[in-house]
Amino acid sequence: MIWQNWLLIMIMLSSLVPGLIIFSLGESRHGLRTSLNLFGAITKMVLVLVMILGIHQGHSFAVHLALLPGLELVLRADPLSALFVTLSSILWLFTTIYAIAYLEDSPNRSHFFGYFSLCVTVTIGIALAGNLLTFLFFFEMLTLSTYPLVVHRGTAEAMAAGRVYLIYTLSGGLLLFLGVVWLHNLVGPVDFCMGGQLAPLVESHGKTLFMIYYLLIAGVGVKAALVPLHGWLPRAMVAPAPVSALLHAVAVVKAGAFGIIRIVLDVYGLDTAGELGLLFPLMLLATVTIIYGSIYALRQDNLKHRLAFSTVSQVSYIALGISIGNPLAIMGGMVHLVHQGLMKITLFFCAGNIAETLGVHDISRMNGVGRRLPLTMAAFTLAAIGMIGLPPMAGFVSKWYLGLGALAQGQGWLIGILVLSSLLNAAYFLPILYGAWFKEQEAEWPDDSGMTGPLECHWMLVVPPIITAVISLLVGLLANSNLSPLAWVRFIVSAGYGL
C-alpha cells in the first residue's frame, strides 16, 4: 500500500514545493507565482479529498521517520486530523486567492507567499502529527514560519509586534518542549490515540502528570490565546489582513486549540484527565477567557482589534467543549474548530476589504459602509450573526451542543456563561451591522479606491468572503446532513466515546 504513505507526503509537498520555488522567484514574476500558488492550493484540496475518501473506506495512512533511536516522526491521518486538514486546505485556497489581490503591487511578494506556503505546510504537519513529538516539531516550526508574515510590513510597529509574538510563542514552545521531554521520560514516545495511554500511571505518578499537563497546556495555550497568555494576539493585528485571517482561522490560534484537543483527549484521555482533576481548571480558564475576550472586544474601536479579541473569546469555546468532558460538549467544541474558522476568516476578509477599498479602520467611521460595499457587508453580516450564535447559523450549532453537554454533565451554570457570551457577542457585533446598514455616511471615506460597477472592489477580494460566508451559513443550515462538519465530528466522537 505504497500510495497511502505517499499521499500524506504529497499533501505536505503540495504546498512546500510551490513555497520553495516561490522563494527563488524574482519579484516581477506575478503570473508564475500566482499559478504556482493556485496550483498548490488546488492540488492540496484534491489530495485531501482523496485522503478523506480513503479514511472513510477504512484505509489508514501513516508515514514514519526515525529522528533518534526509538523516537519517530509520525504523520498519521485519523478522522480528527482529517477535520483540521480539510479546514486548513480549503481556507488556504481562499486566503491565497484573497492575498493575491490584496497584495497586488505591494513589495516583497515572493517572500510573503513563500512563507505563506511554508506556514500552511507546517499547519498540515500539525494536523497530521501522529505523536506528541511530531506535534511539537511542527508547532515550533509554525512560530518561525509565521513570524516573517507578522512583521511583513516592516514598520516599527510591526517589528515590535513581531518581537512580542516571538517572546510569547517561543516561551510557550519551550514549556511545551519541556513537557514533552518529561512525558517521554515517563512513558516513552506518546502516540495520539483516543483515550490516551497514561491511565496506568495515575496512581504512581499523579503529581508528575499533573505538572506535565500544565506545562503542555501552557505551551499550546499561548498559541490558543488563553487568558492570560493572549497578549500577542491583538498586537499581531498590524500584519496584513490575509495574515490575520490565516493566523486566526487557519494556522496559529487553531493549532493551539487543536493542541488542547490532542493533549486532553489523545494524550491524557478524558478519564485520566478527569481522575487527575485537570478538566475543571481548564474549564474555568476557558470561561474566563470567553468573558474576558468579549468584554475587551467591546472596548475596541479598531475593527481588527475587536475581531482579535473576539477570536480570543471564540476559540475558547473549543477548550470549553473539551473540558466539559461530555461527548456532546466535545462535539460542540470540535465542530466549533471548523465553524469559528469559517466565520472568522470571512470577518477578516471583510475587514481587509473595508480597510483596503475605503481606508476605514475604525468602527466609529463605518457608518454607511453597507451602501458602498454591499457584498462585503452582506458577507460580514452573515458571519457576524453566525458568531453571535443565532439559530440556525453555525455558531448556534456549536453552542447548542456545548449547552447540551454542559447540562448532561451537570454544569448548568455554563449555560449562563454561554448566554452571557452570546449577549456580549451581540453587543459588539450588532452596532457595527446597524451602523453599516442603517446609518448615513458621515464623512468622506479616508482613502476611497473609487472602484464601482457590479463588484465593489477587485473580484478576488469579494468572492472569497462571500464563499466562506455562504459555507458558514450552509454548515449551520445543513448541520444534520451527512456531509456537514457536524456529521464528521459525530463520527469522530462516536468512534472514541460511543455517543
Place this chain on the structure above:
Amino acid sequence: MMGLLLKNDCWLIWPFVLPLFGALLSFLFKQRPRLPGLIVALLTTLSSGVLAWKLVRHGVGRYDLGGWQPPLGISLRGDGPAVLMVLMTAVTGLAISIYAGGYFRSRIAKVEDERRHIIQERFFWPLWLLLWGALNGLFLSADIFNMYITLELVALSSVGLTVLSGKPASQVAGMRYLLVSILGSLSFLLGVGFLYKAFGSLDLATIQAALSFSPPVAMAMALISVGLLLKSALFPFHFWLPPAHANALAPVSAILSGLVVKGSWYLFFRFWLGFLPLIGDGGNAVMAALGGAAIIWGAFQAFSQQRLKMLVAYSTVAQIGYLFIIFPLTGAGAGPAASAVFYFAISHSCAKAAMFLAAGTIFLQMGHDRIRDLAGVRQLLPITSFAFALGGLSLMGLPPSGGFIAKYMYLSMAVSQDRWWLVLLIVIGSGLTAAYIFRAVSHILSPKMVHGQGQVVVAPCMEWSALALALVAILLGFIAPLPLALLGVTG
C-alpha cells in the same frame, strides 16, 4: 606498495597527511595557491569519508606509525568519536574552502589594495591546510605526547590565520591568543610529563586502563584540564576568543569558531571521561557550573553587541558552555552523554561556520557589519541571509535542525537524572539564544526596502557554500541515527 597504502588501517593517515602535503604544495605554488588548496581540500574530504565508511564496515582502526608499537611508538586510533570529528571537520572544511576561494577572488577583484589580498590568500591556504591536518591528527591521536604536538600545530597555524587580516585589532587579539595557547599547551605538556612519570606510557588507552589515584596523577589531571580549558575558551577563560574570532577574515572566523575550539574540547572530553572514576561529582559539578556561567554570560554579551561578527563570536562563548554542562550527566553511563554532546558539537560546527561565513559575506557586501544598519541585506543577498537564519535556527535548538536533536537529548537526560537545575539552565539558555539570534535575524531579514545599494560584489559560491553548511545543520535534524551509529563504534 599500493596494497600497503590502501590497507584498512592505513586509511587513518590520509586525512592527516594529505592536508599537510597540500599545505606544502600550496605554499610552493605561490602564484596560484587556490587550485592546489581546493583540490587537496576535496581529496581530504573524500579520504575522511572513506575513513568513516571503513569504520562502519571494519570497526575501529589502529595504525602504528613506522611500525613501532606502543609504548615506544606512536599510534593513530580511529574510533567512532574521532572519526565523527574528522568527518565534521571535512564537511565544514570543504565548505569553508570553497567559500574561501570565492572570498579571495571577490576581494582581489575589488581593485583597491589588490596586492594585500593576494598576499593574504598566499598565506591562507598553507596555514589552513596545515591547521586541517593538525586537527585531524589531534582527533586521531592515541598518544598523549602526539596530542601535544598537534595542539601546538593547531595553535600556531590558527594564530597565523587570525592575524592574517592585518587589522590592528586582530594583531593584538592574535598575540593574546598565541600567549594563551602556548600557556595552555605548556600546562598540558607538564601534565603529560606527570602522567608519564606515573604510568611510564604515553598511550592514552594504556594510561586509562591503569589509572589509580596518586598525587602526580592529581597534578596531571589539574594541569591538563586547566590547559585544555584555556584553549577551549570556557568561561572564565573566554576573554581571548571574541576579539580573535571577530576580527579575523571571514573564512578564518568560521574555522576558528566551528572547528578549532572543538579540537581542545575533544581532548578535554576524552581525558575527563578517562579520569572520571577519580574525579567524582564535584569536578563534574564545577565543569557544569562554568558551562552554565558561559551560557548565561555569553548570551548576554552576544545580545549587547553592536557588530554582527562580535555577536556570533560571543555566541560561540555561550555555546561552548553546552559542551561542558554535559559532564554531570555522564553519571548514568558515558554513552548517551557522549551521543548528546557530540551531536551538539557537530551541529554547532556546521551552524556556526555557516553563520560566520554568512556574516563575512554581508561584511564584504555592505562594507560594515553594524547590526542596526543591516536592513536591506535580504534583498541583495537572499541566500546568505537565509543561511544565517537557518544557522541561527539550529543554534536555538528549534526543529528541524541538529540543534533540536541535541537539545532534546540534553533535556531528556537531565530530566531522567533529576538534574532540575540543568533543565532550568538549558531552558533559560535556549530562551537567551533565541533572543540574541533574533536580534540579528530581525534586522537581516527585515522587510524594509532599501534602495540604491549598488552592485552585488560577492561571488555566488560564497553564498551557496554558507547555505550548504546551514542546510547540513538542518539535515542533521533528520538523519541523527546515522552519525550516532558512527559514534557508537568504539570496540
Place this chain on the structure above:
Amino acid sequence: MSVSPTFVYGLTGLFLFVVGLGGLISCPQLLRKILAVNIMVSGVFLFLVTIGYGHGVIIDPVPHAMVLTGIVVSVSGTAVALALACRVHETFNMSDLLKRRTRSNDR
C-alpha cells in the same frame, strides 16, 4: 631521607614553570611575556628530563625524545611570537598589550 638529585632537578623545573607563569601574568611588556614563556618552557623540559631517570638504572629515552621535539616546537612558537610582537610594536608604536585593550574592542 636523602634528597636525590633528580628530585631537586624536578622541583627546580616546576619552580621555573611557576616563576615563568608569574612573569607571563604580571609583566605588561610583550617581550617580557615571551621571555617568561621561555622560562616556563625550560622548566617543563627540565622536569621532563628528570623523569627519564626515575625508573631505575637504565635511562628512559622517551622523555628525552619528548624534550627534543618540544624544543623544536617551542622555538617555532617563540619565533611566531617574536614576529607578531614586532608587528604589534610597529602598529601601535609600543609593546604594551594591556594598554591596548580598549583599542582592540573597536572595529
